[in-house]
Amino acid sequence: MRPRILVSACLLGARCRYDGGGNAIPELAELMQRCELIPACPEQLGGLPTPRAPSERVGERILTRDGADVTAAFLRGAAEACALAERFGARIALLKERSPSCGCGSIYDGSFRGRLIPGDGATAEALRARGVEIYGESRARELIERLGRECDGDI
Numbered sequence: 001m002r003p004r005i006l007v008s009a010c011l012l013g014a015r016c017r018y019d020g021g022g023n024a025i026p027e028l029a030e031l032m033q034r035c036e037l038i039p040a041c042p043e044q045l046g047g048l049p050t051p052r053a054p055s056e057r058v059g060e061r062i063l064t065r066d067g068a069d070v071t072a073a074f075l076r077g078a079a080e081a082c083a084l085a086e087r088f089g090a091r092i093a094l095l096k097e098r099s100p101s102c103g104c105g106s107i108y109d110g111s112f113r114g115r116l117i118p119g120d121g122a123t124a125e126a127l128r129a130r131g132v133e134i135y136g137e138s139r140a141r142e143l144i145e146r147l148g149r150e151c152d153g154d155i
Contacts, residue, residue: 002036003147006085006127008096009039011137016041020051023096027140031094034147038088042101042123046077057100057121058110065112071122074101078126085132093127094143097136104134 010017013024031037044050053064055074062074078101085093095102103121108114124134135143 002034003092003150004036004038004088004090005031005143006081006088006090006093006132007037007039008094008099008102008137009041009044010096011094012037012039014039014041016044016050018043018050018052018054023137025137025140027137027144028094030144031140031147034144036088038084038090040081040084042077042081043074044077045080046073046075048073048077054112055100056108056110056112057103057119062100062122063110074122075126077101078123081123082126082130082132085127085130090132092133092135092143093124094135094137094140095121095124095127097138104128104136 010023011025013022015022055062055064055070062071063069095104097103099121101121101123104124106116107119107121109117128134
């Protein structure tokens with residue numbers, strides 16, 4: 001059975017980013033040959049529209065640029081993404097970096113000035129707490145190579 005990986009839908013080219021765009025990455029074509037991908041946009045799963053106001057994490061809250069608190073929607077989306085990972089048996093997630101939802105390792109600091117700080121988005125944090133291994137898109141090649149070794153019996 002091929003591994004199942006939860007993937008930020010925008011990385012597959014779905015136009016679900018806050019600005020209505022996508023963030024397709026070429027590595028996913030190769031990853032699709034090795035794995036079953038489960039696309040998810042936690043922000044849409046949480047009930048937010050596309051396009052939507054840009055948001056950033058400020059401590060435990062997630063705020064839009066104009067100060068609206070959208071934390072509840074982000075947490076609902078994180079819970080739905082976790083439910084999808086559990087339902088499909090995904091133990092790995094490939095997520096959009098720097099996002100207040102999917103960001104892993106670094107996120108924007110809440111000032112809306114493009115400054116990064118160490119931290120995870122709401123979904124990355126929730127998935128990690130449930131034992132799901134998290135990769136950001138800049139580590140997609142590393143994930144592909146790891147899966148190739150595992151399939152070849154090297155690990």
